[in-house]
Amino acid sequence: MLRACMMALALGAGGMVLAQDGASGSTAATAPPSAPSPAPAPAAPAGVARPNAADPELERRLIAVTKELRCLVCQNESIADSHADLAVDMRNEIREQLKGGMSERQVLDFMVARYGNFVRFRPPLDWTTLALWFGPALLMLAGLGVLLSQLRQRRRLAAQRVIPELSDAERAALAALATRGPAGPIDRPAAAGPESSGQARRNDG
């Protein structure tokens, strides 16, 4: 149970990292296909693509908003990443809205009013999203609780372990071992283990 929970968390974290990677590489994809591409600036550092847009600040805001929005056609991609027709339409719509003076907040509200909270990758906290927001942490805590109680129980059992009373014969054998080494009155089987048999050989020689 705990392992499954940890694995799910690890997978979730991995997925988020992947999504982040995808989003950071999408600058070129969010540029409008019809936008005239500016002449490459000689000052641009090698290996860094210039944003293919007339207004880089607008594109930066566009990417910031569209990364928060889920593409409903390919549901685990953001509007910023997706090449679906709907995502292209939405990027164009949002670009116009931002250009028209709407804030990021207003754009998000606009999309939520039409597509519901599902379009947001980070839905607002209300009673329908409680399990979503706190479920993973609760599972983690439950797992840690199980682990701790198991460890505590194990330690208690170890502390309670009673050393049995030795019989007279055993006491004598123990004393013999302490003074003379393993070749005592107790017959050790030959296959007691490589270490002890090695010990015995050295004693013989």
Next chain:
Amino acid sequence: MSRAWLPLAGFVVLAGFLGIGLTLNPREVPSPLIGKPAPAFTLPTLADPQKQFSVDEAKGEVWLLNVWASWCTPCLEEHPLIEALSKKGIPIYGLNYKDKDPAALAWLRRYGDPYRLSVVDPTGRVGIDYGVYGTPETYLIDRQGVIRFKHVGPLNPQVVERTLLPLIEKLRAS
């Protein structure tokens, strides 16, 4: 109860959740527009681009708005059901979504035109207002112009018989 049963109990709970998850359709996203007025639009009609149609003109009737396109294969799948609904006397308006007029007109000529009329939304702008994300989509709108029901994807006989028709009946009676 013995503690040995705990892992089994955990497994049963997990399997239960996953089992329920398998029966759900992740593509069906609840629309926030249910119970809200149908977003207003005024668009040219497909048959005559000079004429315009706006949502208000359908007020006073219980009607269906069906989002379709000639490039949309599932639209063809639901087409017989749309025609059957139309024959039952239910007014159906088409929203021709991101299509080319000649292709759309040819599609209607070839497969039949069950729509009272179709309006054209070549850019998909009105589609965004209606929260369209997968054609075909069908909206049930009441006399006051409020969206009462939305179905994403091709209609099927079950949805029509169990949900759509009873709801239309109820809305017409009220």
